[in-house]
Amino acid sequence: MTEPSARPTRAQQRHRTEERILAAARQIFAELGYDRTTIRAVASAAGVDAGLVMHYFGSKDLLFARAVEVPADELPGGTSGEVAEALLTSLGRRLTSEPAASLAVLRSMLTNADAADRYRAAAEPQLNQITEAIPTPDADLRASLLSAIVHGVIAERYLLRLTHLADASPEQIIDLLRPCFQSLTTPPSK
C-alpha cells in the first residue's frame, strides 16, 4: 500500500530533481542562448548546487543536449498542395504554443555548433519530405527556402520580438503566407 503523497522514494526524488533542472535549463537556454547560460544559473534556478548538475548530466554540452531533445513532429507527405498546407498548420502550432526547447535551439543555433547540428538533424527529414512532394528539379532549393521562411518568422516573432510580428495572430500570419507556400510548392503554371 503506497500512500499517494507519502515521502518520495529515492528514485522518484532523483527524477523530480532532474526534471526541475531540465525545465530551468530549457528556460534559461531559450532566454540567453548557449554561451550566456551558466551552469550556476541553471542550478540556482532549479534550487540545487552547480555540482549536482554536473553530477547528473556530466557537462554543459550534455545538459544542453538533454534539455533540447524533443520528438520531431511528424509531417505527413502527400501532394505538393497538401504538404504546403501541412507546413502551414505546423507553423501555426509553433506560433501558438511556445516550446522553450526549440527556442533554445533556435537561439543557440548561430553560435553553438552542437545546436546547429541538432537543428539540421531536426530539419532534414522534414526537408526531404517536402522535397519529395515538389515535382520540380529545384525541389530541394524550394524546400530549403520554405524552411528558411518558417524559421525566419519564428525567430523574429519570439526571439527578436519585432512588434508587428509578435502581436499578430497566427491565423493572420498563416493566411498571408499561404500564397508564398503555394507558389514555392507548385511548379510554374505556364
Add this chain to the structure above:
Amino acid sequence: MTEPSARPTRAQQRHRTEERILAAARQIFAELGYDRTTIRAVASAAGVDAGLVMHYFGSKDLLFARAVEVPADELPGGTSGEVAEALLTSLGRRLTSEPAASLAVLRSMLTNADAADRYRAAAEPQLNQITEAIPTPDADLRASLLSAIVHGVIAERYLLRLTHLADASPEQIIDLLRPCFQSLTTPPSK
C-alpha cells in the same frame, strides 16, 4: 615633398592600425558571434596587443559598435510592385557580396542586446518604407514578414550553410521568391 612610400606619419600609422583591428573584428564577430569573440583573438588577428585594442576602442562593446556600423543602404519607395522588386534586388546584392559587418550583426543578434537594437534600428526605416508602399491595413505585418523572409534566407545561407541554399545562385533564389514578395506586397486581387 612627401615621398609616396616613405615612413608613415603617426596619424597615418594609427589610422592603419585601427582599420586593421576593425577588419579583424568584423571577420571574427561574423564567424563566432559576440560572445565567443575575444579581444585577444581580435588583437592577435590584427597583429597587435590586446591592451592596444582597449586603448583605442575603450571596451568590447564599443569595438563591436564600431566594427558593425554600416551605412544602411537606401531602399527607394514607390508603388507596391516597385518596392517588391527593389527588395528582391537588395536581397540579390546581399546574396552576392558577403559583407562581414552585417553577418556579425546577424550572428550576434540573438544573444547580444546591442546587436538586436542595431538590427532593429537598421531594419526600421526599411520596414517603414515598405509599409507605406503597401495599400492594405495589415501593411506593417506584411512588411515584417518580408523582413523575416529576407533575414531567414540570409541566415540559413551564410550562417547555417544549408547546402541547397548555400549552393544556389542568387538569381535562382530571387526568381523563386518573386511570387512570394508579390503576393505579400499586393492586396488580395479579389
Add this chain to the structure above:
DNA sequence: TCGTTCAATCAACAAGCGTTGAATGAGAGG
C-alpha cells in the same frame, strides 16, 4: 637638441567560468 606626445607592449588584476573531489547525511537492504 630637448622635452612632449603617443603608438604599442607587457604583466597583472579581479571576476566568472566549467569542472572536480571530498564530505555529509539521510534512505535502502539485509
Add this chain to the structure above:
DNA sequence: CCTCTCATTCAACGCTTGTTGATTGAACGA
C-alpha cells in the same frame, strides 16, 4: 542495527575573460 548507496552540498582547482596601469621607444614640435 549496521552497512552500503546515493542525493546533495561545499570548497576549491585551473583557465579564460575584459580591463588596467606602468613602461618603452620612436615620432613630433619648438
